[in-house]
Amino acid sequence: FLFRSISLQKLLLLFLPLLFCFAAAQQQAIVPDDYATLQAALTAGETNIFIRDGLYLVPSTIQISTPNILIRGESRENTILQKTGIASFLLLTNTENVTVESLTLDAKTYDSSDNQIWEAFGVVNCNSTTLRDAKILGSMNMFAVFFAGPSNQYGGNQETIDAYDRDHLDYNNIMEDCYVESYFPGDVLSFSLQKNGRLTGNTVVGGVVSFFMNKDSYCNKNRVENSTTAGIFVSVPAENNYVQDNVVVASRAAGIKVARQIDHVDPGTGQSLTPLTYRASGILLTGNTIVDGRYFGMEIDQTVGALIAGNEISLVDYSGIYLLHTDQALVMNNRIVDFGQSYHRTPVWNWDAVQNSGIFGDYGTTTSNLTDNFVVNRTSGGTNFGIKIAPWGVNTGSNVYDNKIHGSFLYNGIDVPLANNNAAENNHVTSNLAQCGDNQQFRYYNVFKNQ
DSSP: OTTTTSOHHHHHHHHHHHHHHHHHHHTOEEETTTOSSHHHHHHTTOSEEEEOSEEEEEOSOEEEOOSSEEEEESOTTTEEEEEOSSBOSEEEESOBSEEEESOEEEOSTTOOSSSOBOOSEEEESOBSOEEESOEEEOOSSSOSEEEEETOOOOTTOOHHHHHHHTTOOEESOEEESOEEEOOOSSEEEEEESEESOEEESOEEESSEEEEESOEEEEEESOEEESOSSOSEEEEESOEEEEEESOEEESOSSOSEEEEEOOSOBOTTTOOBSSOTTOOEEEEEEESOEEESOSSOSEEEEEEESOEEESOEEESOSSOSEEEEEEESOEEESOEEESOOGGGTSOOSSOOOGGGOEEEEEOTTEESOEEESOEEEEOSSSSOOEEEEEOOOTTOOSOEEESOEEEEOOSSOSEEOOGGGTOEEESOEEESOGGGTOTTOOOOOOOOSOOO
């Protein structure tokens, strides 16, 4: 009786969506069942490609310039594509809405001086692309992963600076939950000239994450281990970069560095195209953990209005947080423990260790607030100041207040040049470590929405 009362038209309306879903599922191309290789499936015009577990040798560059492609492996560890020939491996150019996930791209195994393999995964002039849950093994000749932006002209060429200035950037590109391993001496993961981009939940072993001249972009919840240079390098010019909740372990330079890009120079003067007067706005460094860095914990240069909050820094060679050419910074609720380790081990880099401080405001630190930070020294030497602002005449208008400084310091717990319209108030300085406690709680004010 029920079916008699339902018209044919209504039945079609009920079941058509199911039929379309079934048809879409049937349209999935499977490697190696339907095609022997990924390249063969792409050449045939397939847009929804599933790759079964197995080892697939790739002699030539796989280049994708078609939009709306999904490439999905059966599993990250067992769906393995190995590049055997020279040049780029998987390269996306001039396209959008491409997703690659759940597979391994190996540019390492066949790489040699006679068989130079380039990036394992490259993205040039593309939008809304996603690399997810992938394992990337990089070569020794180029970045393992390279989101290049609308141009990859580097060196002395001005094109990338022009692209940034004109807001001609790639947008909505994402890399998440990937494992990257490479010992290439340059950038291992380069995320460049992006807008509304995101690096989230990745593990990078062996090299630096380069967050290069981006706008409105996130680098969050990543782990960087044993980088041969900095852990995360934010290149300015930049605007609204959110570097949050990352873990950086054993980097050979600063755990997190913000500084101008000096590769681009004026051919006439030889000077950087980004002048020292430039200040990057909207830089947020919050909730990060940095351990065992061989330079500064954080090195922040040429910013205005930066928020540096809720970070935990320990066992770095020199100062925990280092500020240079920095205006109107808010440095708050950071926990810095046992810095100045160059005193106890052979340093990798030379620096003026006399200035070692939990937080050090060097030349050009102006109108900044350093408050509610927790600085502890539990070692026998190397920690000379708790918080210091250098007595340069240009260092004016900063406030240092409500900080807690515990332990032994060779010079002063708080060292601020009051004559330059700076102020130091209500700071608690004590040599009694019993008062600090290993379970010290500190407040973290996330004044911006965390996305």
